[in-house]
Amino acid sequence: MIPASVRGWVRAHRSLADAIGYAALAVLACALGLVGVWSLFSVLPEPVSPWWSLATAFPACALVIFRRKAPIPLLCIALVIFVVDLLTVGGVLTLIVVLDLLYAATVTASASTRRRLLIGIALAIVVTTAAALLRADDPRIAVLIGLQLGALAGTDYWYATAVAQANELVVLHRARAEDAERRSALERAEAVRSEREQMARELHDLVAGDVSAIAIRAEAALSIPDAPDADRAALRAVRESSLQAHQALRSMISVLRAGDGEVAARRRGSLPELVADAERHGLTVTLDDALPPRIPSPVDQAVTRIVQEALTNCVRHAAGARVDVGLDADGGEVRVRIDSRGGAPVTAAPVRGSGWGLDLLRERARALGGSVDAGPVDDGWSVRARIPVEVPA
Structure with missing residues (x-):
């Protein structure tokens, strides 16, 4: 041995x-x-x-x-x-x-x-x-x-x-x-990044508008001399926006904890409610919805989000403006048109905008094969969107 x-x-x-x-x-x-x-x-x-x-x-x-x-x-x-x-x-x-x-x-x-x-x-x-x-x-x-x-x-x-x-x-x-x-690590990192972007997009879509509304109505109530009726109206608006934000947060937390399901998202049927809320904030809104009764769900949500973001921006930056919202379909695509005229910027904005709203809308539209354009026009602001009815696979 x-x-x-x-x-x-x-x-x-x-x-x-x-x-x-x-x-x-x-x-x-x-x-x-x-x-x-x-x-x-x-x-x-x-x-x-x-x-x-x-x-x-x-x-x-x-x-x-x-x-x-x-x-x-x-x-x-x-x-x-x-x-x-x-x-x-x-x-x-x-x-x-x-x-x-x-x-x-x-x-x-x-x-x-x-x-x-x-x-x-x-x-x-x-x-x-x-x-x-x-x-x-x-x-x-x-x-x-x-x-x-x-x-x-x-x-x-x-x-x-x-x-x-x-x-x-x-x-x-x-x-x-x-x-x-290495590819697996890159894919995991990309999946995490995509998931974070999705979470940020959903949080912005579901909560940012309501929280901004709460802050704007509270600031408006504080800036007006003692007026019981105005104060109670502001409190009611704050309460409604708080409940909506709370419901949206609970929906997202439930999805994150369970790992499945869907986050509660606004659909086209909530457009009258969005218009009414914008009018409570001092806007004058005209809604012309000429879309077919049924459009694909992702397109439906994208259209609603575009209108919601445009109205929220008007509340923030063009108080008292007149807003015309037009929705129609032509040539296999949905068209969204939002024009605001007049209005005045909020002198003491309680919530600073991040600038993500329009970028997120553009990302959502690109994912569906469409586009979103926004910019100033004479005495106002204009938003135009085109989204194909056939959603890319």
Whole structure:
């Protein structure tokens, strides 16, 4: 049983351990007389001592120590040592080192370099077989030598290529997994951002108008001298807006807690109520609703939101204005027209506008394939919207 400390040292110094093992194997081969296996190629006039094979075996073993740093240059050096050994003592160890370095070079090489190594192996086997044919009395010996070298080098190259391709697949799958993880993180971040934008849009749609109305009516009541009737009217308006905001908030909180359902949204049927509320705030509103009885729900909500936001802006910025609201359908699209004339800005606005209202309306309209345009006109403000009746999938 090999001690754990020895196994740990071998794993930490694998190249050095292999070099020492090869050197020990070379000594053992010399002691057993396992040399002269390539006597067919020897150019020496007479056999020499087996121990002379260490002259080529030890330098070849030393190359193994550095095989991880430069396997291909070391392979070329090992081939030179192998040829020298082949033409002299004919040891076994130099061939083993060549096969070791061929494996190391093939595993770490690129696909194009592996193809060049394969061509080099084929040429080396052809040259060796040709040389054996020239030196051997029996051609069968030369063929046998070529087959042996081809089998050894071919098997070594095939196994190293399989390992290299497996490593490449591991790297590829890891890169794909990391890429998929990055995409997943981006998608999660985008989903969170989209959800936050949706929540902000819904909060603005459902609550901002009512809260602004509360603040405006309260400010108006405070700015008027003692007038019991006006105060009670303001309190009633504040109460109604508070109840609407409370109901909207409860609806949204319920959806957020349960994770399903729909947030209560205003529909076209609430337009008269919106008009009445705007008139309570001092506007004079004319509503001309010529839309078909049934339009898609997202379009219905978008139309209502556009009217609601326009009326809220009039209350904030054009107190006492006359507002004309026109809704109709033409050519497969719904058209919204809101024109305000006259009015005066609130001198002490209790709530500052964020400027998000029109931007959110434009986003909602773009999502439905439509558009919203708003801007000043002579003595007033105009909002125009077009939304296709067919909602994009």
